[in-house]
Amino acid sequence: xxxxxxxxxxxxxxxxxxxxxxxxxxxxxxxxxxxxxxxxxxxxxxxxxxxxxxxxxxxxxxxxxxxxxxxxxxxxxxxxxxxxxxxxxxxxxxxxxxxxxxxxxxxxxxxxxxxxxxxxxxxxxxxxxxxxxxxxxxxxxxxxxxxxxxxxxxxxxxxxxxxxxxxxxxxxxxxxxxxxxxxxxxxxxxxxxxxxxxxxxxxxxxxxxxxxxxxxxxxxxxxxxxxxxxxxxxxxxxxxxxxxxxxxxxxxxxxxxxxxxxxxxxxxxxxxxxxxxxxxxxxxxxxxxxxxxxxxxxxxxxxxxxxxxxxxxxxxxxxxxxxxxxxxxxxxxxxxxxxxxxxxxxxxxxxxxxxxxxxxxxxxxxxxxxxxxxxxxxxxxxxxxxxxxxxxxxxxxxxxxxxxxxxxxxxxxxxxxxxxxxxxxxxxxxxxxxxxxxxxxxxxxxx
Numbered sequence: 001x002x003x004x005x006x007x008x009x010x011x012x013x014x015x016x017x018x019x020x021x022x023x024x025x026x027x028x029x030x031x032x033x034x035x036x037x038x039x040x041x042x043x044x045x046x047x048x049x050x051x052x053x054x055x056x057x058x059x060x061x062x063x064x065x066x067x068x069x070x071x072x073x074x075x076x077x078x079x080x081x082x083x084x085x086x087x088x089x090x091x092x093x094x095x096x097x098x099x100x101x102x103x104x105x106x107x108x109x110x111x112x113x114x115x116x117x118x119x120x121x122x123x124x125x126x127x128x129x130x131x132x133x134x135x136x137x138x139x140x141x142x143x144x145x146x147x148x149x150x151x152x153x154x155x156x157x158x159x160x161x162x163x164x165x166x167x168x169x170x171x172x173x174x175x176x177x178x179x180x181x182x183x184x185x186x187x188x189x190x191x192x193x194x195x196x197x198x199x200x201x202x203x204x205x206x207x208x209x210x211x212x213x214x215x216x217x218x219x220x221x222x223x224x225x226x227x228x229x230x231x232x233x234x235x236x237x238x239x240x241x242x243x244x245x246x247x248x249x250x251x252x253x254x255x256x257x258x259x260x261x262x263x264x265x266x267x268x269x270x271x272x273x274x275x276x277x278x279x280x281x282x283x284x285x286x287x288x289x290x291x292x293x294x295x296x297x298x299x300x301x302x303x304x305x306x307x308x309x310x311x312x313x314x315x316x317x318x319x320x321x322x323x324x325x326x327x328x329x330x331x332x333x334x335x336x337x338x339x340x341x342x343x344x345x346x347x348x349x350x351x352x353x354x355x356x357x358x359x360x361x362x363x364x365x366x367x368x369x370x371x372x373x374x375x376x377x378x379x380x381x382x383x384x385x386x387x388x389x390x391x392x393x394x395x396x397x398x399x400x401x402x403x404x405x406x407x408x409x410x411x412x413x414x415x416x417x418x419x420x421x422x423x424x425x426x427x428x429x430x431x432x433x434x435x436x437x438x439x440x441x442x443x444x445x446x447x
Contacts, residue, residue: 065083372425
């Protein structure tokens with residue numbers, strides 16, 4: 001059946017067709033390719049027919065404990081994250097007849113055989129392209145192609161759409177009243193017009209990164225797009241005349257362009273699955289900062305700016321990783337210069353991080369000021385040569401007056417070390433007070 005015929009089927013008919021014609025092919029490759037797969041099935045006591053009923057991908061790639069729930073009303077089995085608030089509400093309402101908990105395959109594999117095995121499995125499950133440009137997984141299975149067409153008011157809720165190719169699919173006024181899982185899919189050039197809710201995209205291709213290819217990215221147009229969860233390696237999307245509400249985006253490479261778009265509870269985070277590349281994380285938050293700033297969301301833009309600078313500071317602590325492209329080709333003199341330069345920049349950023357959180361945490365200046373005042377007070381109180389020795393109240397008074405540079409002159413230190421300490425404390429007072437005021441003033445800056 002071609003893509004048009006498959007979309008003309010009802011969700012129930014479409015799912016039955018996949019269970020009979022497509023899922024068995026995927027299943028045979030999973031059994032043959034994934035290590036210890038039979039052991040997982042045996043230990044977790046999961047039936048293949050149940051997996052086919054709900055969808056293969058979530059049983060394989062979910063990262064938390066799942067619960068299979070049998071409903072009282074219709075005796076149907078549904079899958080939930082065990083710790084989800086929705087499942088907790090169902091438990092309290094008494095709508096669940098029976099609940100069985102289990103670990104998804106990748107989570108089980110990590111606990112039993114280590115993260116290296118999981119990384120190998122994840123690379124097998126990631127969507128790639130063969131020499132004909134066709135999307136595939138497991139190195140040889142071509143994804144079911146249901147893209148390349150335009151659909152008017154299609155019913156997408158209830159369809160099993162994991163392990164499918166949706167490239168160049170155009171959805172106009174899609175009908176959906178439940179979450180739709182697009183896991184391990186190819187969705188390059190997908191256009192959604194008129195709004196939709198509840199799309200969950202995991203480890204899917206969302207754009208064409210080849211320089212010669214035409215621009216193909218996720219496009220959201222003319223509507224409200226709500227309750228999206230997108231967790232992929234690289235994310236590019238475009239929105240126009242849209243409202244994005246309750247978006248949770250996790251990626252290693254992220255960018256977006258927006259026209260006449262409102263954001264409501266949109267979160268962008270670096271995907272820390274595996275080793276963190278602080279340089280890439282810094283770029284991701286820089287792009288997210290520009291995104292939020294372009295729509296006037298200075299609060300989220302400021303938070304992304306803070307994370308951008310934090311990861312930038314951490315990347316400078318590892319010059320070999322930061323300059324890995326030229327590090328091996330460089331001589332010892334250039335390596336030494338790069339290392340010194342990185343460490344000096346890292347030290348400067350660390351001072352900014354400690355004193356005022358790169359301008360986004362001015363409260364740190366206030367707390368640090370209190371620490372300087374109390375430390376100086378303790379010194380004036382304990383030092384034998386201090387004019388306020390053994391007098392806590394006068395020591396605190398002198399420390400505060402010195403820190404804020406009032407300079408009443410009624411008390412002054414006579415010993416050279418304490419005079420030097422007073423001068424240093426006064427300088428710290430001017431510096432930290434200036435940062436504190438500048439930090440709050442910076443909350444209105446353009447990012």
